Amino acid sequence: MNSTTMDTPAGPLTIIVSESGAVRGAGFTAQVEAVLAVVHPTLRGPVRSRPELGAVTDAVRSYLDGDLTAIDAVPVEQHTGGAFMTHAWQVLRRVKSGEPLTYTGFAELAGRPLAVRAAAAACARNAAALFVPCHRVLRTDGSLGGYRWGLEVKKWLLGHERH
Structure with a gap:
């Protein structure tokens, strides 16, 4: 590697x-x-x-430099042993920049509307930050929630993607 x-x-x-x-x-x-x-x-x-x-x-x-879709085609290789986690990461890759969603919305998009905790776990276990954009998932009240690499990083990424 x-x-x-x-x-x-x-x-x-x-x-x-x-x-x-x-x-x-x-x-x-x-x-x-x-x-x-x-x-x-x-x-x-x-x-x-x-x-x-x-x-x-x-x-x-x-x-x-502003081409917010440039990272979308970069191949990512992750492994969990679980079908939902793998599916959830694929779904996250389809969340468009500038259009964050809630954990509830993410669970719905992943086809398991009641699996909000599992959706949150997919974000928490994501090893490929930025390329699998878990920073685009927010709490139900619109607040940032958590981010392994720090809330200031998440805030910057979301701000960058709004422009």
């Missing part, structure tokens, strides 16, 4: 990709170990630091 850490207005973004270029982990930290810790154990391996990750770092730069 390869990794890089990019400077962003929200702070450092560390990305870990497979040999084929699929994102296995991403988080707003400069610590590769912190991102690797959220990657499913079956997808972990030795990580080599690289200055660039080709199409992945290009997509992040484009996203930061």
